[in-house]
Structure formats: C-alpha cells, structure tokens
Amino acid sequence: MPDDPSPELRTRRLLLTAYTPADEDDFVTLFQDARVSRWMGDGPQSEAEDRALFRRIFTHVYPARRFDVWGVREGGRLVGHAEIKRTDDVDGHEIVYALHPDRWGAGLGTELAGAVVAYGFRTLGLGEVHATVDAANAASLALLERIGFRHVRDIAEENGGTTRHLTRNAD
Template identity: 75%
Template sequence: MTPVLRTARLLLDPYTPEDEDGFVALFQDTRVSRWMGDGPATEAEDRALFGRVFTKVYAEDLFDVWAVRRDGRLVGHAEIKRTDEVDGHEIIYALAPEAWGAGLGTEIAEAIVAYGFTGLGLTEVHATVAAPNTASRALLTRIGFAHVRDVREEDGSTTHVLTRHREPAAARPHPRAT
C-alpha cells in the first residue's frame, strides 16, 4: 500500500477518484507530458491510465504512485517502481508548470529517494531522463545522482540513466531523539 509522504511544503498521498481531472490536466499539458514515458497521449488514454492506477497498481499493490499536493491542490505526480530498463527501481516525478522554479521538484525527488532507501530498503535508485531535459538532469545531479549510461531510443533520441547510491550507515547522520 502506497504510504503518505510529507516534505516541508508537499503532501504525497495516494490518488483518490476525485483527482482524475487534475491528473488528466497534468498529463495533457505537453510541457509536462513530453518528458513522460512515450510523450503526450490522448485525453482518453490519460483517463484510462488514471483508471489503471486503481484497478491494477493499487489493487494489486504493484508499486507506489502518489498524487503530489501543495496547500491541498494537486500539483504533481510521483512514482517509484522496478523497471527492466534500469534493472532496478526508478523514480518518476512530474510537476505542473505553475509550480516550477520553486524547488518543489527537488522536494519530490528527495522524498521518493528517501522512501526508496528507508521504506523499501534499496541500496540504489535510478532515474531516466531525456537528454534535452536539462532541468531534470540538473536537479538529479544536485541531489546526488550520477550519470551511468545512455540508452539510444528507437526514434534516435538519447535517454540518460542516472543512479544514486545509498550512503553507508557510517556516513549518514544519526537521528536525534526528541
């Protein structure tokens, strides 16, 4: 079951049926969807995808998928799931353009990575980023991801695979009791 995650400004929680229009609006915005999966899809395909979040992903507990909310409003999407493309767990995140430039993407990515390490017990997490998506590559590099290889896509484009390793226990700060 997808857990609830909180950052300083965001709430990552499971989608509800009432989120459908916001989800579709996010994925229909080509400034967002051009970087997601195979790129923009039809509205009907995005509505079907939203339905599968409930009928497959949540129903079969396949992987973790979150609605990203700020001040109660849906502003993004996040996932962590095992994929063959990286032979491990990949983080996926998207943020509505009106929320860009405020550091929220960093909060989302850090929250998912932390959950991968602590909640799932992973030793590394991966991200795949289209070569032209310089903003996402810069964000991931800032939070400790390193480029490990390139994938040449069927359409001739390049996707970068980046990886972040869990710090050894000795390097992590010890939690303080309150």
C-alpha cells in the first residue's frame, strides 16, 4: 500500500485516516447497520458484499490513488466513513459520509462533512463540491444546508424514490 493513500484530517473531535486492514470488522459493522446502509449507495448489501467493498479500497482505490477515502475515528474508535470522489453523476466531486448511529445528534456529522468539504476546496482546489442525498434523509439534508450547500435539482430514481443533488461553492 502506498504511503498516505488519503492524507490525515483532523477536526476538534475526529481523526480521519486511511483505513488499515484491521478496520475491516468495524467497517462491515457500520455498513451492515440498516440505519446507516439505507442511506448509502444502493442501500443495504450482504456482509460478503461489504467485505468485498472494504477489500477494494486496498486493491483498487488506494494503490491507484483513485480518490480519498477515510475511516473516521473518535477517541481511537472507528465511528464512521468519509470520501470525496469525482463522479459523472453530478459532473464534479461528491462527498460521502456516514457515522455510527450511536454518534448521531452530537454534531459530529457537521464536523465530518465540513472537514471533507474544506479538504476539497483547500487541498484539491475545487471550485464546488456536491452531495447527493435521499430526499427522505432529513437529517443529512439539514446538515448540508447548515454548512452552506444549496439544492440544485431532484433526481427521480428507478425505485420511485427521489435523490436531492446539492452543491456548495468555494468561499
């Protein structure tokens, strides 16, 4: 694995670091929690699929430096996941973040999303950062609005749901 596949980021309470192989079980526990996975990607996956996803971070993402992806730690405990990556879905860089439900409501999501957005602007030199959020995910929509994201458009999904596309411009 290359040195520093994703640079370390710090907030007041969180440390974002590249995953290590020892994080696999905690990663899978996070993604297997239906309260988290219902909002991620295509929704809940099998444990085997989440383990394969974790392994792809080490086989496809980090070695090629395809995009930045972090394990999110509070007090040394893995409590979340974050990434920023280029995607054609929004024709730009999108942030992705998740926290363990026992950490919801403590302001950590705001710290986490804010740190990843700041990294996009300061380190990657982006002029704007995007997020796509299920329209039913009121907590994440409110969080993004608090940190300066604005609604761009709604995307009708094949399953009948709606995804909101939000954007924040560099300050």
